[in-house]
Amino acid sequence: MSIVVLGTVALDSVRTPFGKRNELLGGSAAHFSMAARLFTQVHLVAIVGNDFPLEHVSFLKRKGLDISSLIVDQGKTFRWQGEYRGDLNTALTLNTELGVLSVFKPRISQEQGMIKNIFLANVDPDIQGYLLRKMRSPQLVGLDSMNYWIDNKRKELIKLLKHIDIYVANDQEARSLSGENNIIKAAKALKGYGARMVLIKKGENGVLFYSDKFIFSLPAYPVEKVIDPTGAGDTFAGGFMGYLARAGKISPLILKKALAYGTVAASFNIEDFGLNRTSRLKPQDLRRRLEKFKGGFLF
Amino acid sequence: MSIVVLGTVALDSVRTPFGKRNELLGGSAAHFSMAARLFTQVHLVAIVGNDFPLEHVSFLKRKGLDISSLIVDQGKTFRWQGEYRGDLNTALTLNTELGVLSVFKPRISQEQGMIKNIFLANVDPDIQGYLLRKMRSPQLVGLDSMNYWIDNKRKELIKLLKHIDIYVANDQEARSLSGENNIIKAAKALKGYGARMVLIKKGENGVLFYSDKFIFSLPAYPVEKVIDPTGAGDTFAGGFMGYLARAGKISPLILKKALAYGTVAASFNIEDFGLNRTSRLKPQDLRRRLEKFKGGFLF
Numbered sequence: 001m002s003i004v005v006l007g008t009v010a011l012d013s014v015r016t017p018f019g020k021r022n023e024l025l026g027g028s029a030a031h032f033s034m035a036a037r038l039f040t041q042v043h044l045v046a047i048v049g050n051d052f053p054l055e056h057v058s059f060l061k062r063k064g065l066d067i068s069s070l071i072v073d074q075g076k077t078f079r080w081q082g083e084y085r086g087d088l089n090t091a092l093t094l095n096t097e098l099g100v101l102s103v104f105k106p107r108i109s110q111e112q113g114m115i116k117n118i119f120l121a122n123v124d125p126d127i128q129g130y131l132l133r134k135m136r137s138p139q140l141v142g143l144d145s146m147n148y149w150i151d152n153k154r155k156e157l158i159k160l161l162k163h164i165d166i167y168v169a170n171d172q173e174a175r176s177l178s179g180e181n182n183i184i185k186a187a188k189a190l191k192g193y194g195a196r197m198v199l200i201k202k203g204e205n206g207v208l209f210y211s212d213k214f215i216f217s218l219p220a221y222p223v224e225k226v227i228d229p230t231g232a233g234d235t236f237a238g239g240f241m242g243y244l245a246r247a248g249k250i251s252p253l254i255l256k257k258a259l260a261y262g263t264v265a266a267s268f269n270i271e272d273f274g275l276n277r278t279s280r281l282k283p284q285d286l287r288r289r290l291e292k293f294k295g296g297f298l299f
Numbered sequence: 300m301s302i303v304v305l306g307t308v309a310l311d312s313v314r315t316p317f318g319k320r321n322e323l324l325g326g327s328a329a330h331f332s333m334a335a336r337l338f339t340q341v342h343l344v345a346i347v348g349n350d351f352p353l354e355h356v357s358f359l360k361r362k363g364l365d366i367s368s369l370i371v372d373q374g375k376t377f378r379w380q381g382e383y384r385g386d387l388n389t390a391l392t393l394n395t396e397l398g399v400l401s402v403f404k405p406r407i408s409q410e411q412g413m414i415k416n417i418f419l420a421n422v423d424p425d426i427q428g429y430l431l432r433k434m435r436s437p438q439l440v441g442l443d444s445m446n447y448w449i450d451n452k453r454k455e456l457i458k459l460l461k462h463i464d465i466y467v468a469n470d471q472e473a474r475s476l477s478g479e480n481n482i483i484k485a486a487k488a489l490k491g492y493g494a495r496m497v498l499i500k501k502g503e504n505g506v507l508f509y510s511d512k513f514i515f516s517l518p519a520y521p522v523e524k525v526i527d528p529t530g531a532g533d534t535f536a537g538g539f540m541g542y543l544a545r546a547g548k549i550s551p552l553i554l555k556k557a558l559a560y561g562t563v564a565a566s567f568n569i570e571d572f573g574l575n576r577t578s579r580l581k582p583q584d585l586r587r588r589l590e591k592f593k594g595g596f597l598f
Contacts, residue, residue, distance in 0.1 A: 087480035181386040183503060184523040204482060205504035206518055219505055219516035224483040 002041035003245040005029050006106055006131045007121025007144075007234070009046040009060075009070065012274060013081040016088060018227045024274035025056045027078065028121035028144065031231030034278035035238030035265035036119075037064050038286060039246040043112050045069045045131060047104045049077040063279060069108050075100040088226050088270075089203050106131040117245040120164075121234055122146050125156040132163060140250070142166040142241050143195075144233070150177045162194035168237050170201045183208060184215070199240070199259075201233050209259055214252055218259050221267035221293050228273045232266045235278055239265030239286070264289040301340035302544040304328050305405055305430045306420025306443075306533070308345040308359075308369065311573060312380040315387060317526045323573035324355045326377065327420035327443065330530030333577035334537030334564035335418075336363050337585060338545040342411050344368045344430060346403045348376040362578060368407050374399040387525050387569075388502050405430040416544040419463075420533055421445050424455040431462060439549070441465040441540050442494075443532065449476045461493035467536050469500045482507060483514070498539070498558075500532050508558055513551055517558050520566035520592050527572045531565045534577055538564030538585070563588040 007029030013022045029046045036042045043066040048056075050072060060067050076099035083092045104127055116139035120128040128143060135141075143164045149157055150173055157177070161167055167190055175181060178189035187198045187210035198210040204226075206219040240262030247254045264286055268277045306328030312321045332341045342365040347355075349371060359366050375398035382391045403426055415438035419427040427442060434440075442463045448456055449472055456476070460466055466489055474480060477488035486497045486509035497509040503525075505518040539561030546553045563585055567576050 087474075087482075175386075182523065182525060183386075184521045188523070202504060205501060206516070208518075208521065215521055217505070217518035217521055219507075219518050222483045222507065222514055222516055224481065224487070226481060 001117055001245050001248050002043060002115055003036055003117040003119060003241060004043045004045060004108070004112055004115045004135070005032050005036065005119045005121055005238075006045040006128065007032060007119075007123055008078050008101065009044070009048050009052075010078045010080050011052075012230060013079070014228055014230055014273065015083045016228050017085070019273070021228075021273045023079070025059065026080070026231060026274050028123070028231070028234045030060070030275060031234035031269065031278070032119060032121050032238035032241075033060075033065050034063070034275050034281065035235045035262075035269075036242030036245070038239075038265075038281060038283050039242030039261075040117075041066065042242075043069060043108075043115065045106045045108060045112075047071040047073055047078075047100050049073060049075045049100045052077045059279070069106070069112060071104070071107060073100040073103065075103070082230065084229060087204075088229050091230065106134070108134055116140065117241065118142070119237060119241045120144070121237065122149075125149050125153045125160050129156070129160050132160070138163075140165050140241075140244060142168055142237065144168045144237055145173065147173055147176060158193050161190070164195045166197045166199055166241075167193075167195035168199045168201065168233075170203070170233060174198075174200045184210070187215075201236060203229070203232070207236070207259060207263065209255065216252075216256060216259065218256075218263055221263050221289065223267050223270055226270045229270045230274065232269050235269035236262040236266040239263075260290055260293060261286060264293055300416055300544050300547050301342060301414055302335055302416040302418060302540060303342045303344060303407065303411055303414045303434070304331050304335065304418045304420055304537075305344040305427065306331060306418075306422055307377050307400065308343070308347050308351075309377045309379050310351075311529060312378070313527055313529055313572065314382045315527050316384070318572070320527075320572045322378070324358065325379070325530060325573050327422070327530070327533045329359070329574060330533035330568065330577070331418060331420050331537035331540075332359075332364050333362070333574050333580065334534045334561075334568075335541030335544070337538075337564075337580060337582050338541030338560075339416075340365065341541075342368060342407075342414065344405045344407060344411075346370040346372055346399050348372060348374045348399045351376045358578070368405070368411060370403070370406060372399040372402065374402070381529065383528060386503075387528050390529065405433070407433060415439065416540065417441070418536060418540045419443070420536065421448075424448050424452045424459050428455065428459050431459070437462075439464050439540075439543060441467055441536065443467045443536055444472065446472055446475060457492050460489075463494045465496045465498055465540075466492075466494035467498045467500065467532075469502070469532060473497070473499045483509070486514075500535060502528070502531070506535070506558060506562065508554065515551075515555060515558065517555075517562055520562050520588065522566050522569055525569045528569045529573065531568050534568035535561040535565040537561075559589055559592060560585060563592055
């Protein structure tokens, strides 16, 4: 079954200890799609400005995404500028230009409105809610957010969580939104807001999955040369949700496998700048790394 | 096969968000022993002062440890005073009184000198080296240290690592001793110092095992109510080395199982103050939690 992803398509300028890149194609929905496309048909719901390079449009199309709901509007494309230092675990945002994102009202076709799998990647919770209300028969809805919205649109975000199946957060966000320091307590509190399942991403420390039925913890796939972690969380979500969408149902075993696919997808993402590595990714690359990961015999 | 553990036996005063305890029995060797005793005969090599409560001596004996090489010397027992705040991941040392530890020269019997499994828990690297030279036929030698020695006896510690099979460090220590931020690179660099295997403890984020043959990563067993993490790393090492000592040989499967046993042993330790929980631990408690952990279906 196919999946709708709402989020940003951005121009990212990033500096890491391994170099500097200007205006790379990025954004939460773009990173998500690079992994999810390996499992299912991805319908991209996003906005860019009329300064958005045409080559990026054809690139997204070439990658098999349905971009019929990618709005091109008058104005500037959303831009993010950031830097990673030291252990590359935390991004330092240097600058954000919202551009057309500030007037974004998602549009979808009637057919897209019937799709059952939805991922609301990081954008304003009001926009996430707006799209979700347009969806006619949501079956599996995932949502990601970020500290900015937790601080500035806390109420809206919490209200939205009642309609979400899987809330995806990193550990800082989970602690911040729940007010709990212990990561298990934080997950429990977030579940209390209404999301059936909570998935906490801990970067190089792996993920924690929390639901009433089971808790599952998975380490990260060890990557020695982390070049650029931008979008790792979105790539994780793309592999995870993509696999679940293809499976078409949920069981503990399917969830575990989805988490493992998310983990290996993210491990590819961080090995190069932007979408460089994940855009070249093939299903067999994922499968091969998954096999290594499963055995625990990683090299 | 039995195991010799060298380390501290201490009186710990600790404050966590869940309360305050004064002069609890603690120390690296004591915490290690509580887990290792469930697998094999533990020979404790340590020193206490003549202010050490007699009840603690009988307690250690009652727990089945060979305390014939626990020296009782004129002077004060080593005391540590610390506090945990927030997520309880980092201890804040408020005070350290070395006492008799400053004159500690380990003594062992001739029989103990023949034991093949040795764990050098955290004490001065000079003392660790002194004991290791007394051992006649070391086969599996583990070593733990701490930032204080990394900063103050770096050369001695690095020299010692050449004679070590398994270097056990937490992530901060691994980064600090290797000068590498990426945890895999840090492990590789530490292996370069001579230890055949490197085991990096990441607290609530689990462990990373690194050797030439394989890398293995394991999440922590999720514990919701962390009361007091003091000694969790030593308890981990106790379960890990205890299992390896009992196994009497090393293979990837045995190592993985040893890591899992260390993980669940540590998860019990943090559920209560000091040795309260681990001193009541039975092999079947470990086995039961290991079963839950293995399946990933944790509750």
